Amino acid sequence: MTYLSRIRINPLRAMGRTLLASPRAMHGAVAGGIPGGPDSERVLWRLDADNPHRPHLFVLTRSKPDWTHIVESAGWPDADGEHAAVRDYTSLLERIALGREFAFRLTANPVQNTLKPLRATPEQQRRLDAAAASEQTTRPRGFRIGHRTANAQLRWFLERTERWGFTVPPARHVPPGSEEDIATSPETDVPRDLRITERRRHSFTKKEERSARGGPRVTLTTATFEGRLRVTNPALFTDRLLNGIGPAKAYGCGLLTLAPLPEGSR
Numbered sequence: 001m002t003y004l005s006r007i008r009i010n011p012l013r014a015m016g017r018t019l020l021a022s023p024r025a026m027h028g029a030v031a032g033g034i035p036g037g038p039d040s041e042r043v044l045w046r047l048d049a050d051n052p053h054r055p056h057l058f059v060l061t062r063s064k065p066d067w068t069h070i071v072e073s074a075g076w077p078d079a080d081g082e083h084a085a086v087r088d089y090t091s092l093l094e095r096i097a098l099g100r101e102f103a104f105r106l107t108a109n110p111v112q113n114t115l116k117p118l119r120a121t122p123e124q125q126r127r128l129d130a131a132a133a134s135e136q137t138t139r140p141r142g143f144r145i146g147h148r149t150a151n152a153q154l155r156w157f158l159e160r161t162e163r164w165g166f167t168v169p170p171a172r173h174v175p176p177g178s179e180e181d182i183a184t185s186p187e188t189d190v191p192r193d194l195r196i197t198e199r200r201r202h203s204f205t206k207k208e209e210r211s212a213r214g215g216p217r218v219t220l221t222t223a224t225f226e227g228r229l230r231v232t233n234p235a236l237f238t239d240r241l242l243n244g245i246g247p248a249k250a251y252g253c254g255l256l257t258l259a260p261l262p263e264g265s266r
Contacts, residue, residue: 002089002242004257007057007067008075009047016074020047020055023220023251024204029074030057033065044244044255046107050198060089060242060255092258093241096234101169102258107198107224109248110147110156146221150196153223158192164245165236166229168192194227202251220248228261 010016019026030045031037041062049055059065067084075083147153161167171191202220231237244254 001062001064002093003061003064003086004089004092005057005059005061005065005067005084005086007059007070007084008081009055009057009070010075011052011055013074019057019070019074020049022204023202024206024218026057026252027250029070030059032069033059033067034061035063035066042243042249044249045252046105046255046257047252048105058255058257093238096231096238096241098231098234101228101230101261103227103261104229104256104258105224105226106245106256107222107253108157108246109220109222109251109253110153111247112145112147112156146219147223148221150199150223153196153199154194154225157194157223157225160245161229162232163236164240165233165238166231168194168227169230192227194225196223197226198222198224218251220251220253222248222253 009019011020019029026045026047030043034040034043044060046058047055048058057070059067065086067086071077071083077083147156158168169192171193200222202218202222204218206216206218241256241258245256246254248254
């Protein structure tokens with residue numbers, strides 16, 4: 001079975017602030033809720049903090065998780081309400097059908113591959129220098145570089161929707177002043193029902209700072225996409241729901257969640 005969890009994070013507690021600030025720390029906390037261990041299954045998660053007073057962590061797992069440790073250290077363990085909701089994902093998967101439309105949200109890591117970064121990081125420059133000094137006969141491995149502008153991130157998304165099993169229909173209404181964040185079709189320049197609601201840059205080490213000099217540094221550029229989609233290939237679409245979209249899945253990217261369309265937009 002598959003389960004979708006929603007966990008409330010308390011931004012006023014020390015551990016809550018740590019999890020909200022660090023994808024590495026959140027990854028570790030999520031892994032701690034999987035009974036088979038972090039390497040036993042593909043886990044997808046996303047932090048929704050558009051309301052900074054009530055951030056929520058969403059996690060998709062194949063086995064039933066236990067989030068007691070997060071609630072007790074970074075939530076409201078003694079307060080009223082549902083602190084960690086765990087729902088069977090089967091009912092949603094059964095509603096996937098050709099032509100069906102949903103509202104959606106996705107935080108992704110839009111990237112491109114290049115052999116020569118315009119502004120190489122110290123680690124990238126070290127690799128470039130090592131490749132130049134050696135006599136390589138094989139094609140060197142490229143660098144994965146994050147798209148930094150909203151237009152490039154929107155284009156990255158729209159160019160890949162068909163391989164993910166869906167399309168983004170034309171927008172029914174474009175609010176005044178939002179044209180910059182609304183996507184347009186690359187072929188027809190028609191506004192699409194897709195927008196970016198948040199863009200962030202994360203930089204952190206793979207290990208704790210106090211151990212092994214912090215380890216290799218990870219830099220991520222993320223974008224949160226929202227809009228309306230129409231299913232074009234149910235099998236491909238279901239696969240992306242279960243296995244995620246794009247890179248950096250361990251650090252909160254790739255989880256596509258769906259919701260019914262609001263009344264009047266169907």
